Every structure is written in structure tokens, then in C-alpha cells.
Amino acid sequence: MSNKPLLPTTEALRALDQAHHLHPFTDVGAYQKSGGRIVTRGEHIYFYDSEGSKVLDGMSGLWCCNLGYSQPKIVEAIHEQLQVLPFYNNFFQCSNDMAVKMAEAMAQVTPEHLNHVFFTNSGSEANDTNIKIVHRYYQILGKPEKKHFIARNNAYHGSTVAASSLSGMTFMHDQYTGIDYVHHIQQPYYFGEGGDLTPEEFGLQAARELEKKIEELGEDKVAAFIAEPIQGAGGVIIPPDTYWPEIQRICNEHDILLISDEVICGFGRTGSWFGCQTYGFKPDLMTFAKAVTNGFQALGGVMISDKIAEVLAQGKGDFAHGMTYSGHPVACAAGLATLDILRSQHTIENMAKEIGPYFEQRWKSLEDHPIVGEARAKNMVAALELVKHKGSKERLAPNAAASIVCRDQAIKEGLLVRAVGEAMVCAPPIVCSKQDIDTIIERMFRALDYTAKQYL
Ligand code: PLP
Numbered sequence: 190m191s192n193k194p195l196l197p198t199t200e201a202l203r204a205l206d207q208a209h210h211l212h213p214f215t216d217v218g219a220y221q222k223s224g225g226r227i228v229t230r231g232e233h234i235y236f237y238d239s240e241g242s243k244v245l246d247g248m249s250g251l252w253c254c255n256l257g258y259s260q261p262k263i264v265e266a267i268h269e270q271l272q273v274l275p276f277y278n279n280f281f282q283c284s285n286d287m288a289v290k291m292a293e294a295m296a297q298v299t300p301e302h303l304n305h306v307f308f309t310n311s312g313s314e315a316n317d318t319n320i321k322i323v324h325r326y327y328q329i330l331g332k333p334e335k336k337h338f339i340a341r342n343n344a345y346h347g348s349t350v351a352a353s354s355l356s357g358m359t360f361m362h363d364q365y366t367g368i369d370y371v372h373h374i375q376q377p378y379y380f381g382e383g384g385d386l387t388p389e390e391f392g393l394q395a396a397r398e399l400e401k402k403i404e405e406l407g408e409d410k411v412a413a414f415i416a417e418p419i420q421g422a423g424g425v426i427i428p429p430d431t432y433w434p435e436i437q438r439i440c441n442e443h444d445i446l447l448i449s450d451e452v453i454c455g456f457g458r459t460g461s462w463f464g465c466q467t468y469g470f471k472p473d474l475m476t477f478a479k480a481v482t483n484g485f486q487a488l489g490g491v492m493i494s495d496k497i498a499e500v501l502a503q504g505k506g507d508f509a510h511g512m513t514y515s516g517h518p519v520a521c522a523a524g525l526a527t528l529d530i531l532r533s534q535h536t537i538e539n540m541a542k543e544i545g546p547y548f549e550q551r552w553k554s555l556e557d558h559p560i561v562g563e564a565r566a567k568n569m570v571a572a573l574e575l576v577k578h579k580g581s582k583e584r585l586a587p588n589a590a591a592s593i594v595c596r597d598q599a600i601k602e603g604l605l606v607r608a609v610g611e612a613m614v615c616a617p618p619i620v621c622s623k624q625d626i627d628t629i630i631e632r633m634f635r636a637l638d639y640t641a642k643q644y645l
Contacts, residue, residue, distance in 0.1 A: 199239040202227050213348070226600075231258030234618045234625055236605075247599075247606045247615040247629055252421060252453045253484030256530060257618040263485050266526035270519045279308070279516040287525065288516030294528045295477075295492060298462055303475055303492040308516040312452035312478035313347025315489040316415070319448055319474050320351050321510045323412045326446075326497050329504045332409070339402050339414045339445075341376045345422035346415065346450055346476075355415055358423070372406065374398040376420060377428035380563045380574055380582075392429030400439045413446035413473075414439075418464025421453035421616070424609040425572035427565050433468035446473040446497075452489070453570070456480035456527075457537035457619045460545050460568035467567070473497055486523035487514070540619045545569055547623055551630045552615070558634065560585060560641045569619050572612045575640070584611050585644040595640040604632035 197205075203224040212220060230237040234257045236246050249255055256263075270287060277285040288308065296304040307322070309315045320338065327335040338355060340346065346355040354367035357376070377395040379388050386394065403411050414436070420426035440447040449472035454464030456477075461467045463475065473496065478489030493501070501508065514520070531537055545568035552571040556564040562576035575591050577583040585591035592608035599606050599613075607614040617629060 199227060202239060233257045233259050234621055243603065244600060245604050245617075245625070245628060245632065247604050247617045247633075249480075249616055249618045250484045251479070252458075252616050253479035255456055255458065255480040255619045256483045256527070256536070257620050260483055260485070260527075260530065262530060263483055263523050263526040266522045267486060267519055270522035274518050277518060278513060280511060285516065285518045285521075287518035287521035291516070291521035291524050291528075294525055295490070298528055298532070299475060299492050300463065300466065300471065302471065302494050302496070304495055305493040305498040306490050307493065307510075308488065308490040308521070309478075310487045310512060310514050310517070310520070311347065311489045312450070312476060313349040313352040313489075314512060315452070315476045315478060315491050316346045316352040316355055316450065317349050318491050318510060319413070319415065319476060320355075321508075322474065322491065322493065322497065322501070323446055323448075325504060325508060326500050327412055329500050334410055335412045337370045337372060337406055337411045339372050339374060339399060339406075339411060341416055341420070342373050343376045343378070343423035343426070344373075344415075344417060344420055344450075346417075347452075372402055374402050376423065376426050377432045378420075378424075378426045379429055380565070388429035389431045392431035393435050395428075396432050396435035396439065399436060400443070403439070403443050403445060408443050408445075411443070411445050413448050415448040415450055417450045417452075418454045418468050418470075419459060419567055419570060421570065421614075422609070424612040425565065425570055425614050425616075427567050428468070433470045437470045448472060448474045448476065450476040452476055452478045453616070456531065457540060458568065458570050458616065460537075460541040462537055481527060482520060482523035483527045485527075486517075486520040488517070488520035488524050536619065541568060544619070544621060544623065544626070548617070548621070548626050548629075551626055555630065555633060555637070558637045558641070560591075560637055560645070569621075570616045572609070572614045575611050575613065577644070585640070591640055591644055594643055595636050598639040599632060599636035602632040602635050604629060604636070606633065606636075 207221045207224050227239040228236050229239050235243050237243050279288055292306045295306045307318050340355045340357055342357040344357040346352045353361050354371045357373040375395050375398045379391050383391040449465045451463050459467040465472050473494045475492040482488045549566040552566040553564050555561050555573055560575055562574040564573040575585050577585050589610050592611055596608040
């Protein structure tokens with residue numbers, strides 16, 4: 190007889206999960222009845238569940254395992270750090286060596302003018318930090334009334350109270366009262382909201398919504414505009430080329446700080462290190478998290494421009510903000526190992542030359558399918574819109590039911606993609622091969638065929 194302990198069965202795990210575990214962004218009552226998939230192992234670009242299914246992870250975990258699940262150098266760095274210094278904080282005139290090295294590395298890999306970092310444990314906390322940095326900045330400059338933030342409809346900036354307020358998803362706002370100095374404007378969603386305009390005209394129009402909002406609130410009251418270079422969780426909203434240059438002009442002319450939330454776009458997703466580089470704009474602050482450690486440790490933060498850091502340094506007294514684990518040495522060790530892989534192997538540059546364009550081209554070919562109204566992609570992030578009739582934008586079923594059918598079928602085909610409204614979303618690891626991408630497209634196509642059969 191083997192001495193190996195018996196693994197709990199899926200049924201036993203599921204029962205415990207339903208009894209004790211409240212899940213993020215999940216219908217509590219429905220989940221307690223249905224339970225879910227229990228993932229037990231990850232390897233390269235695949236995960237395995239407790240029932241033995243092997244699924245190609247078209248979402249890189251939760252947009253974070255950009256290098257896939259098998260990265261022994263990151264694991265070794267975590268292991269080593271745990272043996273040397275498993276914890277030390279960065280409060281009270283103290284630092285730990287890993288946080289120092291990680292701060293320097295982040296200054297090196299981010300745009301030239303971003304040389305200062307405040308570490309957090311997540312993207313949500315980093316966006317809360319943005320608000321506090323911006324308010325402190327204007328206080329020191331003697332303009333405390335400049336405190337309003339403008340964000341976009343359907344944006345996702347996290348789920349703490351302040352980050353939820355910045356987020357523009359109405360279903361989130363329905364459940365709690367957000368902070369009252371955040372305002373939302375139109376998203377640059379051409380397929381859904383472009384009407385009869387060309388993409389270029391629509392990009393300018395959507396950007397000018399920012400100018401209108403600034404004028405409505407008063408330039409002396411508006412502190413900052415925050416946006417994702419490509420809106421990810423909102424359904425991969427890829428802006429027309431005219432959008433970001435116009436946003437930059439408006440922020441410059443109206444003296445509004447520009448915050449790029451790079452939690453999804455950062456670390457290669459859009460073909461450059463950061464989404465602001467892909468679109469050629471210059472943020473004053475930049476939020477990062479997720480892929481900074483390849484998802485292996487909880488680390489996030491804000492990159493701060495020299496201009497803002499100089500002002501913060503003039504403030505009297507403590508900057509009253511920080512988390513116990515800000516700059517946790519183990520998380521920073523994981524981050525350093527991740528950046529080391531990206532830099533020494535030129536992962537992002539190589540991927541942007543070959544695999545990114547290949548994925549874009551193959552994903553866009555899905556537009557040939559009769560129920561796909563638009564297939565859009567930028568490097569390794571993509572979405573497609575499900576429709577009943579090409580050209581009409583009429584949807585297949587009410588309440589976005591078809592996208593759920595398509596997502597569930599894709600999992601049966603061995604591919605995890607996400608359903609966001611009427612869109613199917615995919616952001617696979619950037620280490621996919623061409624063959625892996627062909628597999629993604631074949632499986633996605635079969636899921637689309639199945640969905641078409643249900644509704645047409
Ligand atoms: N910002 C963006 C653009 C995100 O996509 C997310 C999470 O998906 C967040 C912020 C929040 O990050 P976290 O879940 O680490 O708090």
C-alpha cells in the first residue's frame with residue numbers, strides 16, 4: 190500500500206468551497222448551489238483541474254501569468270528570498286534590499302521620466318495610492334481644490350472603495366456609494382458607440398469628451414484623468430489611433446495630470462513594455478501590478494514622474510499612506526526575477542516582432558465566422574463581438590446569453606476565454622508559439638460554430 194495521503198475528491202473540495210469560500214465577482218447564492226472548477230496545477234500555458242481536464246489558458250491566469258506557469262527562475266528567487274529575509278517593512282526610515290533593487294529596476298524599464306515608485310500589493314491599492322499622491326501634490330502646490338478625477342465608462346481600476354469609484358462599471362456602483370469627486374466620460378468603443386463616424390473621427394470625439402468634462406467642472410477643480418491604454422476587463426476596447434494624441438493634448442493644455450493604468454497593458458501585452466509606449470503618450474503616473482511578478486507574488490505600485498516626486502519632496506511631514514507589505518522582499522524578489530527574464534531574453538521585443546503580429550492576424554481571421562461582427566486585436570490582447578447578422582450589430586440573444594454559451598463551449602474545447610457582455614476576450618501568455626496560437630484559433634472557431642448552431 191502506498192503511504193501517499195489520499196487527495197480530496199473534487200466533490201469534497203467543491204463542497205468545502207461552497208460552504209466556506211466567498212469568491213470575488215461571483216453571485217454568492219448561485220455559487221453556493223453550483224460550485225465551480227477547481228484548478229490544481231499549471232504548466233507552461235496550460236492549467237489542469239481536479240477532474241483532470243487540461244485547458245489552454247487564453248487569459249494568462251487573470252491577465253497576469255504573461256510568461257505562463259513554468260518559470261523556475263522566479264520560483265527559485267522566491268524560495269531563496271524566503272530563506273534570507275522573509276519579511277521586512279519599508280516604514281520609519283528603513284528599507285529592505287530587495288525593495289531597493291526592484292525600485293531601481295522599475296525605474297530602468299519604465300519610460301525615462303518615471304523614476305520613483307510607491308509599492309502596493311495590488312492594482313486596486315495602487316489606484317487608491319494615485320488618488321492620495323495627486324491630492325498631496327496639489328495640496329503642496331497650494332491648490333487643494335484641484336481634487337476631481339475623470340475616468341471612463343466601463344473602465345476597471347480595481348475594487349477597493351476608491352478604485353471602484355474610479356472604475357466605470359455601473360453594476361459595481363449599484364452596490365455601494367462611491368467617492369463623490371470622480372466623474373466618468375465616454376469610452377472609445379468604436380464598434381458599440383462609433384455610429385456613422387469613421388474610427389478617426391470617433392477617436393477625436395471620444396477624447397474631446399474629456400475636454401467637455403474639464404470645462405464643465407472647471408479646470409481649477411480637475412486634478413487628473415485616469416485610463417487604461419486599452420480597456421481590458423471592459424471588453425478589450427482598443428482606441429482609434431486619433432484617441433491618445435488628443436487626450437495628451439487636452440491634459441497638457443488644461444494642466445491635468447494623466448494617469449496610465451497599466452495593470453493589464455504593462456509588461457508586453459500590447460507589444461511594448463507599456464501601453465503608453467504603444468500609443469505614444471507620456472503619463473505623469475503609471476499603475477502596475479499583475480504581470481510584474483508574472484502573477485507569482487502579490488505586487489503592485491505606482492510609478493511617479495520626476496515632476497511629481499520633486500513636489501512631494503517639498504511637503505512637510507509624512508506622506509500618510511502605506512501598507513505593511515509595501516515593497517515586501519519576497520514579492521520584490523519575484524518581480525526582479527520576472528524583469529530579469531524579460532530583459533535578458535528580450536521576450537517582449539521578440540514577441541512583438543513575430544508572435545504578436547501572428548496572433549493579431551490569426552485572431553482577426555475569426556471575423557470570417559458568420560456570428561462575428563468584429564474581431565479586434567492589439568499584439569497579445571483581443572476580443573470579438575458576437576452578432577446575429579454581420580453589419581447589423583443585432584445581438585444573438587438577450588442579456589449577453591450567447592457569450593456565456595460560447596465561453597462554456599470553449600472550455601469544453603480546451604480553451605479558456607472570457608465573456609464580457611457580448612464580447613469574447615482573449616489575452617494568452619506572450620510566450621505562446623505559433624502552434625499554440627493555431628490551437629487557440631481552432632478551438633475558438635469550434636466554440637463559435639457551436640454557438641451559431643444554438644442561435645441561428
Ligand atoms: N487596473 C486594471 C486595469 C485592472 O485590470 C485591474 C484588475 O484586473 C486592477 C486595476 C486591479 O488590480 P488588482 O485586482 O490587483 O487589485
